[in-house]
Amino acid sequence: MAPQQPSSQRQWLTLALIAQLGWGAYPVFLRYLQTVSQIPSLSLLAIGNCLVLLLVLAARWRQIEWRIFRLPLLWLFGSLVVLRGITNLLATRYTLATYAQLIYLMTPFIVALLSRLVLREQLPRHTFKALTLCLLGAVLIMSGNLGTVSSETAVARNDWLGISLAVASSLFLALYMLVTRRTERHHASGESLLLVHLTALTLFSGVTSAIFQEDWGHWCHLQPGDWLVFGLFTIGVLLGANLGQLRSIQRLGAPLVSSMMATRLVSALIVGSLLLNEWLSSGWQMLGAIVVFITLTWYLRQGNGRSSRHIYRQPNGKAST
Structure with missing residues (x-):
């Protein structure tokens, strides 16, 4: 990677930070739109991913490698995408967005442990220390009550169900990352994998929605504020944050970009307080958030980025979500 001018690097750092903040708001948007x-x-x-899929096809049609659809490994990849997407969706339906984001931030540790168990790779330094501190911080955050607009939502909270689904979603994301690394052997480009990702989610959710006979008439009754949140969810996060993270990784490298991952918790707290009235209500919860933020940032940056490169580097710079 060629040396960059300080001003240019600041621009890419800003883009990387905006992308991470966007992914932090992702569970909040999901919960708001559902509840x-x-x-x-x-x-x-279905509609969110279909819209982004059409935009990607229009912009990247000539760069798509259609041969990858014949690879058996891509069927496994697509299945994990669907499992991750569905559990992620339902987790934010039943529990607070902040709780879901907390669980998702544990994914680097799950990837490291799975890599050790399945691939026999060496654990990054201080994995168990960092995991213990992050779990302690999560317990502190969940120990108090978060303000919430639950009385105004269409779905009653069920934290145990939502948190269990978030844990399952993190596990599927970790497996997804390991399988994605395997696709490098087949020289699958990031654009092609993104196409598989969007296609699998669009087809599965669309067909399943029809099978369960969901009432799509709700789309006709959305208010301007609802459409604004949907636009932020699709264009802002699914497309904008994804591309922003992809480009910043290509320019700055995966270790530096992934070291900003803890800012997702900050974004979830800020956007959650604005849209869902979810906020930290005690000093212990604030302390827990600080512990998680500092510990995760330190863990991903320690060892000259070795652990973050090990966890988040994907073929052709494809960004993880």
Whole structure:
């Protein structure tokens, strides 16, 4: 990677930070659209990903490698994409967005442990220390009550169900990352993998929504504020944050970009307080958030980025979500 001018590097760092903040707001947007806007869950996944899929096809048609659809490994990849997407969607339906984001931030540790168990790779330094501190911080955050607009939502909270789904979603994401690394042997480009990702989610959620006969009539009753949140969800996060993270990784490298991952918690807290009235209500919860932020940032940066490169480097610079 060629040396960059300080001003240029600041621009890419800013883009990387904006992308991470966007992914931090992702669970908040999902929860709002399902529980406040009352959009049926599967139809939300179908329409959101279909819109981005059409934009990607229009912009990247000539760069798509159609041969990868014949690879058996891509069927496994697509299955993990669907499992991750569905559990992620339902987790934010039943529990607070902040809780879901907390669980998702544990994914680097799950990837490291799975790599050790399955691939026999060496654990990054201080994995168990960092994991213990992050779990302690998560317990502190969940120990108090977060303000919430639950009385105004269409779905009653079920934290144990939502947190269990978030844990499953993180596990599927970790497996997804390991399988993605395997696709490098087949020289699959990032654009092609993104196409498989979007296609799998669009088809599965669309067909399943039809099978369960979801009422798509809710889309006709959305208010301007609902459409604004949907636009931020699709164009802002699914397209903008994804491309921003992809480009910043290509310019700055995966270790530096992934070291900003803890800012997702900050974004979830800020956007969650604005849209869902979810906020930290005690000093212990604030302390827990600080512990998670500092520990995760330190863990991903320690060892000259070795652990973050090990966890988040994907073929052709494809960004993880």
